[in-house]
Amino acid sequence: MDGNAPIPCTMLMSAxxxxxxxxxxxPQPNFVPANLPQAGPVPRPFAWQPPLNFPHQPLPVGQYxxxxxxxxxxxxxxxxxxxxxxxARLNDQMNAAQNNRRRQRDVRRRQDRDEIRQQAQxxxxxxxxxxxxxxxxxx
Numbered sequence: 001m002d003g004n005a006p007i008p009c010t011m012l013m014s015a016x017x018x019x020x021x022x023x024x025x026x027p028q029p030n031f032v033p034a035n036l037p038q039a040g041p042v043p044r045p046f047a048w049q050p051p052l053n054f055p056h057q058p059l060p061v062g063q064y065x066x067x068x069x070x071x072x073x074x075x076x077x078x079x080x081x082x083x084x085x086x087x088a089r090l091n092d093q094m095n096a097a098q099n100n101r102r103r104q105r106d107v108r109r110r111q112d113r114d115e116i117r118q119q120a121q122x123x124x125x126x127x128x129x130x131x132x133x134x135x136x137x138x139x
Contacts, residue, residue: 085091117134124130
């Protein structure tokens with residue numbers, strides 16, 4: 001075809017038809033914009049779970065729900081070593097002293113009760129009355 005030759009109608013019509021046709025579909029991205037709220041479960045962060053035959057007993061952190069991470073670490077450190085009672089000797093001394101004071105107080109109270117009872121019986125005998133038999137009251 002030279003430059004002066006007429007353009008066939010089929011070529012003109014096809015160019016005209018191509019202008020009226022919609023453009024080919026553009027592939028749409030398959031992500032969701034971040035500003036639109038989406039329904040469904042909230043994705044949780046991935047946490048590695050040991051296999052069922054893992055030879056380690058988990059710590060009792062699950063007994064305390066809602067602990068912050070530093071509290072969980074504190075519980076893990078606390079369960080790593082046996083508890084040490086640095087005040088054991090002092091506690092024993094204090095308990096022994098308290099037990100001694102309690103024992104001496106009970107002895108004084110028992111002596112006071114016996115003394116009061118003997119005085120009351122002596123007064124009744126002096127007045128010529130038989131003292132009542134009091135049931136034994138345990139200390």
